Amino acid sequence: MQxxxxxxxxxxxxxxxxxxxxxxxxxxxxxxGVVFATDYQYMCSQAGQDMIRDAIQEHNLGGVVICSxxxxxxxxxxxxxxxxxxxxxxxxxxxxxxxxxxxIHKDMPTATEKAIILGRAAIAKVHLNAPxxxxxxxxxxxxLVIGGGIAGIQTALDIxxxxxxxxxxxxxxxxxxxxTQIDKTFPTLDCAACILTPKMVEAAQNENIRIFSYSExxxxxxxxxxxxxxxxxxxxxxxxxVCTGCGLCTEKCPQKKVPNEFNLGLDNxxxxxxxxxxxxxxxxxxxxNYCTMLKSGKCGVCAKVCTAGAIDYKQKDELIEExxxxxxxxxxxxxxxxxxxxxxxxxxxxxxxxSLEFERLMNAAGPTAGTLLRPSDGEHPxxxxxxQCVGSRETRDCGKPYCSKICCMYTxxxxxxxxxxxxxxxxxxxxxxxxxxxxxxxEFYRRAVEEYGVHYIKxxxxxxxxxxxxxxxxxxxxxxxxxxxxxxxxVILAAAIEPDESARSIATMLTASMDTNDFFTEAHPKLRPxxxxxxxxxxxxxxxxxxxxxxxxxxAGAAASKVIGxxxxxxxxxxxxxxxxxxxxxxxxxxxxxxxxxxxITYSDKEFPGPNRTRVLRRVASVNPAVCQGCGxxxxxxxxxxxxxxxxxxxxxxxxxxxxxx
Amino acid sequence: xxxxxxxxxxxxxxxxxxxxxxxxxxxxxxITLEELPDWQCCGAVYxxxxxxxxxxxxxxxxxxxxxxxxxxxxxxxxxxxxxIKRVNHDMQTDEDIVLRANNYLQLDTPYHGETKVLHYLExxxxxxxxxxxxxxxxxxxxxxxxxxxxxxxxxxxxGEMQFDNPEKPTILEDFIRAIGAEPVIYANRNECCGGYIxxxxxxxxxxxxxxxxxxxxxxxxxxxxxxxxxxxYNLKENAEGDMPVxxxxxxxxxALGVK
Numbered sequence: 001m002q003x004x005x006x007x008x009x010x011x012x013x014x015x016x017x018x019x020x021x022x023x024x025x026x027x028x029x030x031x032x033g034v035v036f037a038t039d040y041q042y043m044c045s046q047a048g049q050d051m052i053r054d055a056i057q058e059h060n061l062g063g064v065v066i067c068s069x070x071x072x073x074x075x076x077x078x079x080x081x082x083x084x085x086x087x088x089x090x091x092x093x094x095x096x097x098x099x100x101x102x103x104i105h106k107d108m109p110t111a112t113e114k115a116i117i118l119g120r121a122a123i124a125k126v127h128l129n130a131p132x133x134x135x136x137x138x139x140x141x142x143x144l145v146i147g148g149g150i151a152g153i154q155t156a157l158d159i160x161x162x163x164x165x166x167x168x169x170x171x172x173x174x175x176x177x178x179x180t181q182i183d184k185t186f187p188t189l190d191c192a193a194c195i196l197t198p199k200m201v202e203a204a205q206n207e208n209i210r211i212f213s214y215s216e217x218x219x220x221x222x223x224x225x226x227x228x229x230x231x232x233x234x235x236x237x238x239x240x241x242v243c244t245g246c247g248l249c250t251e252k253c254p255q256k257k258v259p260n261e262f263n264l265g266l267d268n269x270x271x272x273x274x275x276x277x278x279x280x281x282x283x284x285x286x287x288x289n290y291c292t293m294l295k296s297g298k299c300g301v302c303a304k305v306c307t308a309g310a311i312d313y314k315q316k317d318e319l320i321e322e323x324x325x326x327x328x329x330x331x332x333x334x335x336x337x338x339x340x341x342x343x344x345x346x347x348x349x350x351x352x353x354x355s356l357e358f359e360r361l362m363n364a365a366g367p368t369a370g371t372l373l374r375p376s377d378g379e380h381p382x383x384x385x386x387x388q389c390v391g392s393r394e395t396r397d398c399g400k401p402y403c404s405k406i407c408c409m410y411t412x413x414x415x416x417x418x419x420x421x422x423x424x425x426x427x428x429x430x431x432x433x434x435x436x437x438x439x440x441x442x443e444f445y446r447r448a449v450e451e452y453g454v455h456y457i458k459x460x461x462x463x464x465x466x467x468x469x470x471x472x473x474x475x476x477x478x479x480x481x482x483x484x485x486x487x488x489x490x491v492i493l494a495a496a497i498e499p500d501e502s503a504r505s506i507a508t509m510l511t512a513s514m515d516t517n518d519f520f521t522e523a524h525p526k527l528r529p530x531x532x533x534x535x536x537x538x539x540x541x542x543x544x545x546x547x548x549x550x551x552x553x554x555x556a557g558a559a560a561s562k563v564i565g566x567x568x569x570x571x572x573x574x575x576x577x578x579x580x581x582x583x584x585x586x587x588x589x590x591x592x593x594x595x596x597x598x599x600x601i602t603y604s605d606k607e608f609p610g611p612n613r614t615r616v617l618r619r620v621a622s623v624n625p626a627v628c629q630g631c632g633x634x635x636x637x638x639x640x641x642x643x644x645x646x647x648x649x650x651x652x653x654x655x656x657x658x659x660x661x662x
Numbered sequence: 663x664x665x666x667x668x669x670x671x672x673x674x675x676x677x678x679x680x681x682x683x684x685x686x687x688x689x690x691x692x693i694t695l696e697e698l699p700d701w702q703c704c705g706a707v708y709x710x711x712x713x714x715x716x717x718x719x720x721x722x723x724x725x726x727x728x729x730x731x732x733x734x735x736x737x738x739x740x741x742x743x744x745x746i747k748r749v750n751h752d753m754q755t756d757e758d759i760v761l762r763a764n765n766y767l768q769l770d771t772p773y774h775g776e777t778k779v780l781h782y783l784e785x786x787x788x789x790x791x792x793x794x795x796x797x798x799x800x801x802x803x804x805x806x807x808x809x810x811x812x813x814x815x816x817x818x819x820x821g822e823m824q825f826d827n828p829e830k831p832t833i834l835e836d837f838i839r840a841i842g843a844e845p846v847i848y849a850n851r852n853e854c855c856g857g858y859i860x861x862x863x864x865x866x867x868x869x870x871x872x873x874x875x876x877x878x879x880x881x882x883x884x885x886x887x888x889x890x891x892x893x894x895y896n897l898k899e900n901a902e903g904d905m906p907v908x909x910x911x912x913x914x915x916x917a918l919g920v921k
Contacts, residue, residue: 342830345849397821465849465877 149177151541802842
């Protein structure tokens with residue numbers, strides 16, 4: 001029997017307000033094997049840790065039970081404390097009496113009883129704990145960044161600056177992401193392209209950065225420090241290293257009616273195209289959905305005009321295998337589709353546009369060369385109505401419950417620029433609230449109202465009716481409690497933003513968790529905001545939650561610094577809580593191999609003593625401890641009970657259950 | 663295909679055409695509509711007060727009686743459909759209303775929202791199928807440009823009605839295509855016609871109804887179809903201009919050659 005010490009934490013009032021900590025310590029002190037039990041306000045503080053260390057040495061403890069917050073919070077802290085006191089760190093067990101007890105109960109006697117039961121289970125488990133020693137695994141000193149928008153570019157540049165090689169995988173033909181489509185940035189009104197394109201070029205020229213554009217990550221295997229990724233370089237039917245980006249093919253291609261996604265379908269491009277003039281890499285791509293040569297074998301104009309001989313209609317997807325130590329997710333966002341918001345007549349009139357479309361209509365490189373013209377007739381609009389929160393803060397199924405965060409500011413920007421360039425316009429903004437919590441943000445919004453005379457109206461638009469070339473806007477002014485009717489020339493909808501549609505499959509591939517809105521979850525909402533709970537996976541940009549450009553860049557840098565910290569290590573301590581096969585019980589059925597998500601289990605034929613002093617060959621499972629992540633799937637799948645997880649053995653879990661049911 | 667049928671009071675008085683052509687078209691399509699033997703008024707307006715049950719009781723009686731017969735309950739009047747569907751939703755989800763209503767009604771078997779409530783349009787779309795309907799059409803209304811008028815009651819609140827996308831509905835347009843005509847999309851097709859305020863604020867009702875017909879006309883509609891007797895009355899009597907308005911069942915019967 002172990003000599004066990006029990007330490008009950010108050011967590012200030014977090015635990016102590018609903019759990020009678022003294023009663024818990026007293027009750028657990030009477031459990032078999034417990035030689036010391038106490039309570040303290042903050043067990044994780046220096047004084048609390050000193051108390052644990054002293055008790056281990058003074059009472060010669062062989063096991064420690066801490067009744068406190070979730071092990072995800074402080075297990076590592078307390079294991080280190082035990083180690084300092086000369087105890088094996090895996091002889092420490094946490095009973096979670098905060099998240100799983102005090103925070104969810106209101107009644108003190110019930111919560112106290114439950115805390116005692118949870119503590120008792122942990123004590124039962126510690127009795128069966130055995131000292132474990134962590135092995136080491138090497139770290140591949142290369143990072144993978146998924147997504148080549150401003151978030152991915154900044155993360156890659158920062159990692160590369162520290163001297164580590166980094167690969168950017170971008171599914172579009174060019175890096176740059178959404179920022180390339182933006183005209184000006186708030187609140188300084190810098191030209192977005194002028195600050196972004198130098199970074200794109202810097203990324204392309206950096207010796208440590210490889211850019212896989214028009215590529216996707218097919219699969220990822222492995223674990224922190226030792227990921228193995230397969231990257232699919234989609235056939236662009238143009239040899240990337242030969243194409244000079246002269247653009248002649250994009251002028252001569254006879255297929256002219258392809259909606260130009262860079263301008264959100266407001267104009268057309270050819271079937272062979274370079275998304276925009278500053279694209280990186282600046283090479284052409286053939287769109288296989290529209291190219292007549294690829295579809296019917298008749299055409300070949302681009303190959304004829306290409307002096308470099310870069311066109312290759314027979315190009316196939318290429319798979320690249322590479323090892324990485326860390327992976328950064330920077331998959332970004334898209335505005336939501338507005339199919340369900342036809343009260344704004346988005347599908348009925350070309351003059352109802354999204355804010356991102358408006359951005360293109362104001363952009364010098366856009367379809368109207370920067371002159372604001374109505375899409376329907378090319379006339380100059382005089383009355384513009386902006387509608388905020390289209391799909392944001394929405395409780396209907398079709399919308400998003402969250403605030404998209406960037407819309408208030410870009411709408412103020414659009415309204416201001418509109419009034420500045422075209423003083424003959426009347427500009428209305430309908431809002432639920434104007435949210436401007438950022439440096440110089442509120443001043444910016446106030447300038448729009450006070451200096452530029454933008455009409456801000458608190459209330460929502462109920463209906464937009466296209467009639468006689470006008471858009472009849474029906475809305476309410478909540479402050480004066482009046483119905484408002486405006487005959488507008490254009491209506492601009494601030495559509496909510498949502499994570500890119502690739503995010504979910506990438507999360508599954510990386511076993512990284514997401515929230516209900518498909519944003520990646522961070523390891524801790526306050527203290528570890530750029531790390532995924534899955535070790536070695538880091539988050540950069542809007543894939544983690546709505547944010548503007550400076551916040552994205554800051555997070556990108558933070559993610560990079562975490563990656564650099566990881567790649568700077570030569571070895572990582574492995575998790576010793578891994579599966580182990582009992583070869584005498586294993587019958588070689590392969591059940592465990594099939595369920596193992598990490599490919600950690602292999603089979604081999606081994607000799608075993610048979611009857612009458614013979615030797616028999618038997619097929620048995622063995623676990624690679626460097627690859628095993630300790631998920632425990634195999635221990636459940638094993639029909640003969642040969643698989644067991646160190647630190648979470650079947651007998652330990654049964655002992656916990658017994659203690660709970662006692 | 664057998665259903666219990668709830669015609670409702672208006673279909674026995676002001677809106678006899680809606681009832682007549684529903685029965686004729688159903689017969690032509692092989693759909694059997696068995697009128698509930700003991701139906702009562704649906705209650706006419708869904709009560710907004712959370713604790714109101716008195717005006718829900720008559721709907722619950724009809725719902726329970728359809729349950730006992732073992733058929734889904736088919737309605738055709740928008741207002742009846744709205745009330746019965748929402749009362750049924752209450753009986754599926756609101757334990758307080760379920761308890762009080764059953765205590766009051768003392769039915770042989772307490773009612774818990776078991777009956778499936780279908781609008782006749784939903785029967786055509788989901789049970790028969792518009793593709794099948796198109797095959798049965800004898801006199802396709804080729805070349806007719808028809809505007810669908812949904813009104814408010816069929817679509818909203820969308821979570822409870824589960825009828826169609828309230829801001830971009832397609833069921834009536836698909837119906838129009840199935841009978842061989844051409845649907846006209848116009849913005850006001852799902853706006854209120856103002857029918858409810860005809861008595862207290864007639865000028866506003868006129869304005870709202872006129873906005874509907876004007877918007878339909880501007881987009882090229884020759885006539886409008888609706889499922890709502892109140893909308894039909896209001897669009898015909900209050901709207902400026904002379905936009906013809908028909909029940910959707912009338913054109914259905916015409917297309918099936920049974921008018």
